[in-house]
Amino acid sequence: MYHIVFQEASLLPRERLLTEGPDKLSNQELLSILLRTGNKNKTVYEIAQELLGSLKSLKELASMSFQELQEVPGIGKVKAIELLAAIELGKRIQTSQVIETEQIMSSQKLAKMMQQKIGHEKQEHLLALYLNTQNQIIHQQVIFIGTVNRSIAEPREILHYAIKHMATSLILVHNHPSGIIHPSKNDDGVTQQMIEACNCLGIVFLDHLIVSTDDYYSYREETDLLV
Structure with a gap:
């Protein structure tokens, strides 16, 4: 209590x-x-x-x-x-200060911000963060809100906003309402699709973060898919 x-x-x-x-x-x-x-x-x-x-x-x-x-x-x-x-x-207010002024230099720092933003949500939220050449977030887009049973995104939908805002790199972030941050097979598949799609367009896919209220998983930190 x-x-x-x-x-x-x-x-x-x-x-x-x-x-x-x-x-x-x-x-x-x-x-x-x-x-x-x-x-x-x-x-x-x-x-x-x-x-x-x-x-x-x-x-x-x-x-x-x-x-x-x-x-x-x-x-x-x-x-x-x-x-x-x-x-x-x-x-x-808390998230806009980072979005407007701060360079994204570490997965840990961004993950902490995203934990506060969507870690507590009871439905799965997928966000895409679009960055410029200085690693500053120039746009943030909610791509999907819904149940975990549906594929969370299509690469073309995510890359549409990257092209629209002339982003040079992007980061995907989504929450696991269960609190278990280990990626699913679907998460692995989306990550691999995004790597391939971004490579075709010359956009750097920086990371895919999975967050809960208390923890996070970073594909860049935990795997060798993103180097």
């Missing part, structure tokens, strides 16, 4: 945020600001405490669905929508 400590000093979280900064507030205080009000049965602090108390760790909040949020007493449709919007905005 996620441990909660109620602090009497957090009675005015908005004022504390203004005077001390958001980094000084507890998780309960930050949630209280987002939830804004309580109801006739519970204060906003009690609702925030109940939500946090239902989690094993704070990162589980990022994967809660609209329905799951509404199961917490005191959180209705409007509050659930507002929380989902705040969580998604936080994810986008």
Whole structure:
């Protein structure tokens, strides 16, 4: 159970945020600001405490669905929508900083970012990252969202965006909702197809990453397919 400590000093979280900064507030205080009000049965602090108390760790909040949020007493449709919007905005801010400015120099660093972005998803997501000659991401495209039973992509669909954005290299990333990061035969097949297709067009296929919430697999690091 996620441990909660109620602090009497957090009675005015908005004022504390203004005077001390958001980094000084507890998780309960930050949630209280987002939830804004309580109801006739519970204060906003009690609702925030109940939500946090239902989690094993704070990162589980990022994967809660609209329905799951509404199961917490005191959180209705409007509050659930507002929380989902705040969580998604936080994810986008975090990933956009890397996409806009940072060179991709290691599989590990990119994998950590992708774990936060899609590692928690309950459906399989396939993303393609398109890079320029400086290894900067110039475009990110969701190629596929669905079940693991379907082939996750066709090379022509992925390479369409590479040509459109004049990318010189690309990276594939997808999640395994099961949490098992070892590649399947289908993953191996897609990787081999992409290597061959990219070679034909003079585009460098840098890596294929498989991520879960806590771990990742890199074809570049683990195999000799990409050299």
